[in-house]
Amino acid sequence: MSTQKKESEKKTKNTNVNVTRRQALSKMGAAAVGAAAIVVVGGVAYYLSTSQAPPSPPPTTTAAATTQAATTQAATQTGLTAGPPVYFNIWAYHPEIVAANMQIFNQEYGENCEVLQVPGDYYASLLTKFMTGAGSRMDMMYLHSDYMTRYYKAGWIQPVNDEEHCNEIRNDYGNKNLLEVLMMPDGNQCGWVYFNGTVPIQYNGKVLQKAGLADDTGHIKSSPKTWDDFVQMCRDLVKSKVVKYAYLPKWIQCGTCGINEIFDEYCISEGELQFDPKTQEPTLENDRVLHILENMRTLVAENLADPGVLALNEQDHITTFCAGKHAFTEVHDYDLVAFNDPAQSPDAGWYHWLPAQPGSKGWYPYMGALYCISSHEYMKRSNNEAKRLERLHQFYAWKDKNGNYVAGKQWIQSPPFLGQPYTQYYDDPATKEAWLKQTYDEGDMAVRRNAHLTAVVPPGYHGMVWYSNWHEYLMDILPKMVLGEVTPRDALTSLIDTANSLRKEYGGPEIWK
């Protein structure tokens, strides 16, 4: 019986193939490994096939082939061959203009360069890229000046001294002060100006008119010569009850464009540069700076400036001033377009710049950004690639191969009219025509031209790798001071101590030797 049973069980086992969970997983694992191997092999094959230079187009008579032949000829004329795309990383500001310029470049030079808009926080993405090499390739990029210093010191930015036409471009700059922005203490130049602007005081002529401070056309009758005059004018406006707060200062929380930048504005208008450019030691211990701080506090203490601005971001600040509830503000000069846009402001057409910046010197501060080229082990490139990149760099920052200003013209002649370093742009009738269409008047245009061509760069910008720390500290202490939590005297002492401490911690000019 038992023999029969065993045989029966044996038969059953032979006919029913039992697969254990382990066997199933083994087979699934093997299949997964096989699939992974196929993917890897396929990926390598794809990489090898795409990393080779594209073959020359066959001679055909189609229009597409003709275009291709023309562009290939253009590339060959300069002795450069086409290759993998060169990438231009940008922040999210009118990417359509950047893309339009890239299209022109690619057509003119038979290139295949690409614009990549960096998502999220721009500098956080860049830092991550430089630290890890993760993500897409980055060849050219925007940088603010203070970041350029840090990145250059880290070896992430390539000097442009050896670029062809370097001296020609320098000579072409209308405002030679801008060259100071570009130069590092070791004598190397690290980029070209993407745009340059200033932070002038702007006013709402309609509000001033109601208070009897502007003429029938909404132009200010008597522009304040000093900041004391300005504070007094704010007092008069509030006293007249035309507005609750006369001044909406741009005292926002923004690392590159907030209360720190406006403090620079006040200082520069008084000829106060904050740091000795040679020693990088603070020069803040003087009555001028103390008076600037006292005026800032007075503006809030006497309810002349709107303290609500401390919680606004950049866009909200503009929107708030567009509402027509304040008389004065300061913003980057290109934002006059927003104020004078009927879709954004009920008082469109009434906004103007003060004819001159208040202050003993009346200087305007430089603000802007640069085109820089990365230099990093993750971004190694051949000589051919380096030359193609240089060509792209100069196309955006200067002229095309035919000697025409192309990219910069797009910026300065299209809203919001980003400032450019070349005087020719301002004298171009097309620029004038475009600006006048956007409710700029002749007076504003003259102010803007003058401001651009004379803007002063704070010496503290150069070679201070800790400039961002300094600017961040200004954002810490100045709001406290204007709200009365710290006296202007204590704030000044604290500023000087911090500047000395940062210099001691991270080094002065000696780190560049």
Next chain:
Amino acid sequence: MTQTARNSGSAKPKRGLTDSQFALFLIAPLVIFQAALTVYPSAVALWMSLQKFNPSGQVMRFYGLGNYIDAFSDPGVQASTVISIEYTATIVAVTVLLGLGVSLLLNEQFRGRSIVRVLVILPWAIPEYATALLYGNVYSQTYGTLNGLLMALGLIKEYLPIISIGTIWVLALAYAWHYAPLAIFFFLGSLQSVPEDLYRQARVDGASAFRRFKTVTLPYMRYALLIILVLATTDALKSLDLVWNLTQGGPSGMTRVLTYYVYRATFVLGNLGYGAALSFILLVLIIAVTAICFIVLTRRRR
């Protein structure tokens, strides 16, 4: 017989992997994946936290525990920790209360209940970043809907700088609006598991509504409540998008939560070592809070 011969004689022939080896083989991809995405970066971050970096992101020198010591003596960190605790406590309290209230309402029978349930969950589906943009419009001093509402109700005569007045509290309310649907989701699930008979018996015994909630409903919701406490606390402590997009820590540092401080140290100032050290301190804080919640849970279970 030599030792070798004995060993070879007694050794069983091996075919394939043992069960343990096979199990290890199966979990190996997950382990490798986790190591690549978590362990390795954490190890690098730990190493970074022991270095002194300059603003260019370059290591200046080995700093030991210096960054941690600096953090504990940094008034900015202390202030940010207090703000983070206020922010988190408000979020957790509002989330739980709102979640409880709404889930009790949604547990009742009424027409259109299914649609309301779907609508209620929507804020949770909105990313934190979009929530920030939304509440920028709600709180705006110039065109804010909240100001418009208050004005229409005659409660204010002019638009107010709501964020300046409410600071971290109004930000916490925005986050709670975003987060409460998750609590509603959990609580509603728990409520539906309460046997109806228990309510009937409680009514027969003459228990009041509050008594019924305390003795019948709450015990069934306890686990959901504790899960929400843990999730809301950890997520609120980690939250950055809302603060970053609405106030960037302003006005005057009044909304500078610890995550913002970490972000600023790392990405704005390039002080990678200090940022990494602060991250680990934040991590310890989150683990401690989570552990406390779980200890409470375990005790109740006993």
